Amino acid sequence: MPQTPAIPRGDPVRRTRTVERTFEAMAAEVRAGLSGRPLPELPCKYFYDERGSALFEAITELPEYYQTRTETALLEAHAAAIVEALRPVELAELGSGAGHKIRLFLDAMRSRGRLESVVLLEISETYLRQSVDRLQADYPEAAVRGVVGDFLHDLPALGPGGGRLLLFLAGTIGNLHPDELPAFFREAAAALAPGDGFLVGVDLVKSPARLHAAYNDSAGVTAEFNRNILRVLNDRLDADFDPDDFEHRAFYDTDRQWIEMRLRARRPLIARIPAAGIELVLAAGDEIRTELSCKYTRESLTARLAGTALVVERWITDPECLFASVLLRRT
Numbered sequence: 066m067p068q069t070p071a072i073p074r075g076d077p078v079r080r081t082r083t084v085e086r087t088f089e090a091m092a093a094e095v096r097a098g099l100s101g102r103p104l105p106e107l108p109c110k111y112f113y114d115e116r117g118s119a120l121f122e123a124i125t126e127l128p129e130y131y132q133t134r135t136e137t138a139l140l141e142a143h144a145a146a147i148v149e150a151l152r153p154v155e156l157a158e159l160g161s162g163a164g165h166k167i168r169l170f171l172d173a174m175r176s177r178g179r180l181e182s183v184v185l186l187e188i189s190e191t192y193l194r195q196s197v198d199r200l201q202a203d204y205p206e207a208a209v210r211g212v213v214g215d216f217l218h219d220l221p222a223l224g225p226g227g228g229r230l231l232l233f234l235a236g237t238i239g240n241l242h243p244d245e246l247p248a249f250f251r252e253a254a255a256a257l258a259p260g261d262g263f264l265v266g267v268d269l270v271k272s273p274a275r276l277h278a279a280y281n282d283s284a285g286v287t288a289e290f291n292r293n294i295l296r297v298l299n300d301r302l303d304a305d306f307d308p309d310d311f312e313h314r315a316f317y318d319t320d321r322q323w324i325e326m327r328l329r330a331r332r333p334l335i336a337r338i339p340a341a342g343i344e345l346v347l348a349a350g351d352e353i354r355t356e357l358s359c360k361y362t363r364e365s366l367t368a369r370l371a372g373t374a375l376v377v378e379r380w381i382t383d384p385e386c387l388f389a390s391v392l393l394r395r396t
């Protein structure tokens with residue numbers, strides 16, 4: 066009997082225009098950020114090349130970094146009930162990273178016999194490809210695809226909603242500036258149909274000492290993660306930063322309720338980024354802001370939902386109120 070040739074499956078990962086334009090777009094963003102006054106800034110999405118994603122994975126295992134184990138415990142306890150309540154057929158995830166937590170939902174959907182498709186949107190292409198391949202192998206009944214893109218610009222690439230549960234875990238929403246949240250929530254609502262769910266992991270306001278420890282770990286992994294952004298600029302934009310010239314700094318701003326990560330020059334230096342037409346002159350002690358990690362209360366997060374067609378359906382927290390899994394519903 067002649068064998069029917071297998072239909073080759075096209076590349077399940079596609080790159081958005083934002084990413085296709087990476088070089089010029091990145092040069093423009095870096096130029097704009099570093100010209101910021103009084104403080105030069107870099108967009109935190111540039112932490113995540115392969116090394117940066119691996120460093121983030123190492124952070125999730127640090128004793129001081131309570132976020133990942135707290136959220137995982139919440140999802141282990143509640144994923145099945147969320148799936149039961151929403152009955153989704155598609156799971157979508159923004160900033161999916163190594164793609165561990167999504168399996169809790171996939172298992173719950175599978176056991177109900179309603180798992181049809183999975184779509185991951187992630188800026189780190191290597192991690193995205195690995196996750197897509199592994200999930201496709203382990204959940205062959207689902208069509209798994211990936212989008213290399215930026216969740217601030219590329220949500221339409223998810224395609225139309227309907228039977229969709231969208232995940233945005235880890236507290237990554239805290240890495241957006243609070244003023245960006247309403248527009249981001251409106252875009253997310255547009256990628257959902259009425260009744261669809263949006264599960265957001267939110268790191269909560271808590272003792273500054275606990276937060277300080279989580280972003281200044283004793284093993285120095287967060288410091289390496291912070292400095293990785295300079296390596297990414299060296300690799301992608303041909304910059305000439307020496308990461309060892311910079312000291313990691315992370316502090317909690319109690320008024321703004323956010324952790325701010327910075328890199329502080331240890332000595333006077335000039336860094337060149339020819340691709341972006343930049344010569345950055347820094348005195349010893351000058352700083353570059355690399356990340357915000359905003360902490361929320363139920364009130365401060367809910368205030369950002371006004372007028373977005375998303376409402377809080379469930380607010381689930383751990384006994385210490387460190388972290389919340391917030392189930393939003395598209396009205």
Ligand code: SAH
Nearest residue numbers: 110113160161162187188189215216234235
């Ligand atoms: N969801 C995973 C990973 C969280 S880390 C977890 O729960 O552990 C944040 C992830 O978001 C990283 O994988 C990073 O590459 C991705 N990311 C950061 N900024 C992004 C952006 N603007 N667009 C898309 N992905 C982004």
Ligand code: AVI
Nearest residue numbers: 124235236237239240287358
């Ligand atoms: C991905 N994000 C939620 C992490 C955070 O805590 O803001 C990134 C991180 N930055 C320092 N440590 C971890």
